[in-house]
Amino acid sequence: MTSVAPLKTSAMIASFADPGQKTTPAPFGHALVQAARADERIVGMTADLGKYTDMHIFAREFPDRFFQMGMAEQLLFGAAAGMAETGLVPFASTYSVFATRRAYDFICLDIAEPNLNVNVVGGLPGLTTGYGPSHQATEDIAIFRGMPNLTIVDPCDSVDIEQAVPQLAEHPGPTYLRLLRGNVPTVLDEYDYRFELGKAKVLRDGADVVLISSGLMTMRALQAAEQLSAHHVDVAVVHAPTIKPFDAETVLAQVDSDRLVLTCENHTVVGGLFETVASAAVRRGIVKQITPIGLPDEFLAAGALPTLHDRYGLSTTQIVTTVLAQL
């Protein structure tokens, strides 16, 4: 009997790209540089995580427009509010866990209440690191969804990020971007797709199943749809990168059918995409079973990312299994 060596927990920021997959380096950093060339109001800020949120690309290009605030997240977001009060447009980066859990009061009262154009950039959203609960922002959307005025964006890939950044800068109120950093998969260029803030898009049609997804789970949903076609299951994929405000119109048009409906999110099943879709459906009087694919309502284990995605149901294989079990 051959034994397989267990995978090791890799660097804090593990790649979720498949081996050999097309990727783009630091799409956020380069997109911010691009946007800043056109808009001199844009400034970059971070709390000692510039290198880990691709903000270093911006800092290198615009050293006079980059502000290092130290490992002090309350100061980061309070100061971002102060900068916005003077007419600047800050992009302020840290890890999602620190933005949501540690600096909530500052984002809420100093940024969201006065409806300032501050763009919160959160690294390691959901389960994108094997470092355990201190770094896994499995409930970041749940925390932020209740905050008035805040726009929440969960991009799928480098295409989404590149196209979202200038729109976030242009949007007059505060935004939260679930950052994907490093070598980020490039997926949506294969589809007839443009990111539009506040809009969901049907990426592919399908007669049997509808997968409503956001973030990196859209990539997995598309892969699952391909694999399910081998089982003669025809799967539609609806990508909803803007979690709030939510494009109920587009999504519910797909939910309201005889097809099997599932949501796919890199987030706990509490308070994220699933509950957003479910509450929108109930408001419209749509009575329909919707099955969530997402992280369980628990603190997750440490380990290698592929192992964890498989264990907690986020891998493509697990999506296929879940869909087949439901049919």
Next chain:
Amino acid sequence: MRAEKVREAAYRMRHHALNMGEAQGQGYVGQALGAADMLAAVYADQLRYRADDPHWAERDRFLLSTGHYAIGLYAALAEAGIVDVAELDSYGSDGSRLPMSGMASYTPGMEISGGSLGHGLTVAVGMALGLRHQGSSARVINFLSDGELDEGSTWEAAMGASHHGLGNLIAMVDINALQADGPTVGVLRTEPVADKWTACGWHAQRVDGNNVDALLNAFDNVRSEPVGVPSVILCDTRVGRGVPLLENREKAHFMRIDADEWQICREQLTAGHEGALV
């Protein structure tokens, strides 16, 4: 003459505070009286502003972290001509532009919404950075309380201001030695306060916050420059200052004043002021 102008402004502001307190039947009158000299020094001597254009881009920014001191700031805004004196009667009433806790969206001249303590200095750091970045010579003055020194974010901001050399930033700390649960010394000891600011890289001065000459002297010692050292003026004040009835009452965060006492307070305030003039 500067001092005289500030003293007269502080006197009128104390009357405004008593009138607002009476109209509402309650309020943070003790804090307003204690901080009146600090606020008068800012508005009657230091702050660059346009009463008819509260959003004038070149204005100095005054940030009130302690939202509950709004009553004191409303008195200052009336004295500055930004708010009508007649409007002060609406303090804390439904539909008023002058809510009990200060909020930027309600009141002209109110730069930020205070109330959640420990925020003001962080926002002030960003404003000072942003103004300097855009070549403005405007200054940022943040008013905070000694209770706010309990908050860790205040010290994040103190280090950040020093690190970024924000010579255009001034903090004023009202040390009335009183917080919600009682005397500061028993809630969370913050002394030695001046040493803490100095250790964070600030130019620190400690003065009698009810002495106008001392306050103006402290401001004169501040070297405001875009790149330099941030300054803090630590102001020891007395809750209820100017009204002996309240100065000697058991100190409370939320001071109770009976209906028949407001007139006594006004008379004591006036008598004290006239006595000081003689």
